[in-house]
Amino acid sequence: MAVTVQIKDMKNLQKQLKALGKAPQKVINSTIGDMKKRVPPWIAAEVSKVYGVKKAEITGQKVGKVRVRGDSLENVQITYTGSALTPTHFSMSPTVPKAGSYTLKATFINGKRATMGKVKKMTKKQRAALGKNFRREGTQKSDHSPIMLMHTGAGSAEKTQYIPFQRKSKNRSDVEAIKTVSLPQMVSGHRTSKNIERVIGDGLEKRMDHYMERYMGK
Structure with a gap:
């Protein structure tokens, strides 16, 4: 352009x-x-x-x-x-995942604070199911996950550590980074x-x- x-x-x-x-x-x-x-x-x-x-x-x-x-x-x-760009460039909060529940927000257009997703604290039943998924003993029932913060794998502290991701299907590895304009x-x-x-x-x-x-x- x-x-x-x-x-x-x-x-x-x-x-x-x-x-x-x-x-x-x-x-x-x-x-x-x-x-x-x-x-x-x-x-x-x-x-x-x-x-x-x-x-x-x-x-x-x-x-x-x-x-x-x-x-x-x-x-x-x-x-x-x-x-x-990822939402990290648009005053995203929080910038790191919080224990329990958190609401992920960003300002893409000035004056309009947008909610991207809400991550709820898992119940004991959900934690047990998650453990099975990691051990490949269970099956993923939901067709997508909420938008949540996941580590980028960056080694340097100066680089972005967390960005929003979302699982797009029942396949646990079908995870995509959230991008904007x-x-x-x-x-x-x-x-x-x-x-x-x-x-x-x-x-x-x-x-x-x-x-x-x-x-x-x-």
């Missing part, structure tokens, strides 16, 4: 710049340089206004990758890539795309005016 930045009335602007000699190239080069530095944080700010992911995780490329390409105002692209989806989705386009357009117009005044006195 790519965000392509375009300046309004580019052809007319190019004619004006060409007629003014060498100074305009400084304007263009400086504006492009600013764009490559400033557009990613602008986009991250707009995404974090809507979604529960932190701006620092976007700018720090912890939830996806960003690549800036292009050498003119007509072809610069800010390209975002990334896989579907990806960074490209958040950037290009209907909740953010119009505001992102507006912020980029307004911001670049201000930066170009700034450099026009600096190098051309206009």
